[in-house]
């Protein structure tokens with residue numbers, strides 16, 4: 001009663017509204033400062049690149065994750081092969097593990113995907129890439145049949161068609177003596193492959209595909225830029241709302257969501273008008289999503305479906321486009337390796353009527369496989385992933401308390417001289433010869449595949465046996 005009377009007075013009304021807001025801001029700031037104190041304490045127990053009290057380690061970079069940043073990582077890993085801390089600002093820091101031994105220490109303890117992937121959440125939602133716990137388990141179980149070898153076998157003709165179309169586009173451009181950007185071409189090829197193999201054809205016009213790829217490029221850039229912004233660390237919601245970059249990011253996320261929804265709507269319409277999923281030997285990813293049922297008989301919600309479509313559309317084409325582009329780049333730089341790959345392929349195809357690759361051929365291309373692995377080591381399509389430890393975890397002799405984030409820095413691991421030797425910057429496909437691998441910790445080769453957990457798919461698409 002007292003408060004109702006009080007609210008008639010404008011001053012009391014103002015205080016009534018302002019006070020809770022002030023208390024809220026105070027709690028956020030205190031929590032932030034307490035977090036910083038803990039961060040600084042832990043971060044200082046690990047070696048780090050030269051530190052600036054305000055900019056942390058970022059004064060050494062050009063505020064992108066470009067070559068300057070990568071050289072900082074290589075230097076710190078050379079001096080401290082197992083683990084280091086990286087300061088994003090003078091006060092915000094992340095522990096990074098870069099050696100099979102410390103990666104194992106992290107993986108042996110209980111952990112989950114980090115909330116620091118939060119920015120990606122506005123885009124990919126709670127799809128497999130970001131989900132954890134029960135949601136992840138249930139969705140993963142529903143979608144596992146998508147990656148069965150018998151399903152993937154069906155798609156070899158799709159891979160062949162995608163490659164043939166890309167090569168004919170490139171040949172046309174080359175004939176005219178025009179310049180082209182390989183990553184764009186590779187993205188068009190892998191996007192078409194994922195649409196055909198996982199999204200029942202997908203039906204995206206060339207124009208939409210170009211727009212989609214351009215939007216992803218922009219999103220990646222905005223995503224990387226925001227991780228260097230102080231406001232982003234204070235409050236992600238405030239960053240999205242207040243900064244031009246944040247608002248643009250949300251606008252592009254909406255474009256992604258609209259694209260995913262239109263693929264789903266088109267497929268639903270096809271199914272309603274008699275385009276049966278039964279015509280295929282096995283259901284593909286999208287049909288599985290649409291027909292999946294929980295134990296209580298209900299299906300996935302529209303939002304759950306859209307989030308998985310967003311995730312697979314992005315994860316399923318961008319990484320492979322990157323791996324393909326870097327492999328071609330590396331082969332172009334090293335003509336003698338390129339010649340060996342050509343000989344291997346020619347030998348495989350000799351005496352055949354056409355030059356399509358069959359499923360059974362994939363393991364008959366060992367040299368090409370070694371080149372793909374080496375390009376992915378050298379250029380690391382997914383440079384790092386982050387885990388939050390759910391229990392106190394000893395990393396390189398230091399206890400990282402429960403609740404802290406630790407990054408597995410895959411680029412750092414792939415450029416660790418203690419693992420690969422002093423020539424780690426060289427493109428040397430022979431590193432993955434069985435006799436050389438056996439002396440090296442198996443973690444070094446298999447980590448991206450292990451985390452991806454869709455290894456069957458990218459092994460077949462990229463032909464890595």
Ligand code: HEM
Pocket residue numbers: 113128129130140194311312315316317319320323381382385386447448449451452453454457458461462
């Ligand atoms: C060269 C190719 C690829 C590389 C290097 C790669 C790398 C990775 C990495 C490092 C992760 C782990 C992220 C984390 O745990 O924090 C991951 C997860 C994932 N990737 Fe890939 N990936 C590739 C191809 C693909 C393809 C072709 C698809 C789908 C068609 C895909 C779908 C996914 C999904 C759904 C996840 C989340 C898996 C889960 O947690 O269950 N990836 N990938």
